[in-house]
Amino acid sequence: MGLRHPTSRTTSLTEFRELIISAVILLTLWIGITLEVGELRGLGRRGLNRDADNLIRSLEQSAIRTIEGADQILRFIQASYARDPSHFTLTDWLKAYRAADGIAVQLALIGPDGMLVASSIPNSARVDLSDREHFRVHVGNDGDRLFISKPVFGRVSRQ
Numbered sequence: 001m002g003l004r005h006p007t008s009r010t011t012s013l014t015e016f017r018e019l020i021i022s023a024v025i026l027l028t029l030w031i032g033i034t035l036e037v038g039e040l041r042g043l044g045r046r047g048l049n050r051d052a053d054n055l056i057r058s059l060e061q062s063a064i065r066t067i068e069g070a071d072q073i074l075r076f077i078q079a080s081y082a083r084d085p086s087h088f089t090l091t092d093w094l095k096a097y098r099a100a101d102g103i104a105v106q107l108a109l110i111g112p113d114g115m116l117v118a119s120s121i122p123n124s125a126r127v128d129l130s131d132r133e134h135f136r137v138h139v140g141n142d143g144d145r146l147f148i149s150k151p152v153f154g155r156v157s158r159q
Contacts, residue, residue, distance in 0.1 A: 071146045081109065090118035106157050110135050119156050127155045
C-alpha cells in the first residue's frame with residue numbers, strides 16, 4: 001500500500017541532478033552570451049568613435065583647403081588689380097580664371113570709402129557696404145589677411 005518502488009526515488013534524484021546540470025549549463029551560456037554582446041557593443045562604439053574622428057579630420061582638411069583656395073584666388077585678384085586698377089574688371093578676370101571646385105559664389109571689390117567698385121554679378125549698382133563687418137575689419141588695418149564674416153544677406157546678390 002504505502003510502499004514505493006526503490007527505482008522511483010533514484011529516478012527522481014537523477015532527474016533532479018539533470019535539471020540542476022541543465023540549469024547550470026544554461027546559466028553559463030547566458031553569462032557567456034551577455035559578456036560577448038557587451039564586448040561587441042564596446043567594439044562597435046570604438047569603431048564608431050574612430051569613424052567619427054576620421055570624418056572630422058577629413059572635414060577639417062577639406063575646410064582648410066577650401067579656405068586656402070579662396071585666399072589664393074583673392075590674392076590673384078589683388079595682384080591683378082594692383083598692376084592696373086584703371087583697366088581691371090572683375091568679370092573679365094573671373095572669365096579668365098574659373099575655379100575648378102566652384103567655391104566662389106560672389107566676389108566683390110570694395111573701395112576705401114566702402115562703396116562697391118566691382119562685383120562678379122554683372123551690372124551691379126554701386127552699393128554702400130561700409131557698415132558691413134567684412135569691410136570694417138579692414139578699415140585702418142594695414143595687415144593683409146583673410147577675414148571670414150558671419151553669413152549676411154547680400155545687397156548685390158539678394159541672397
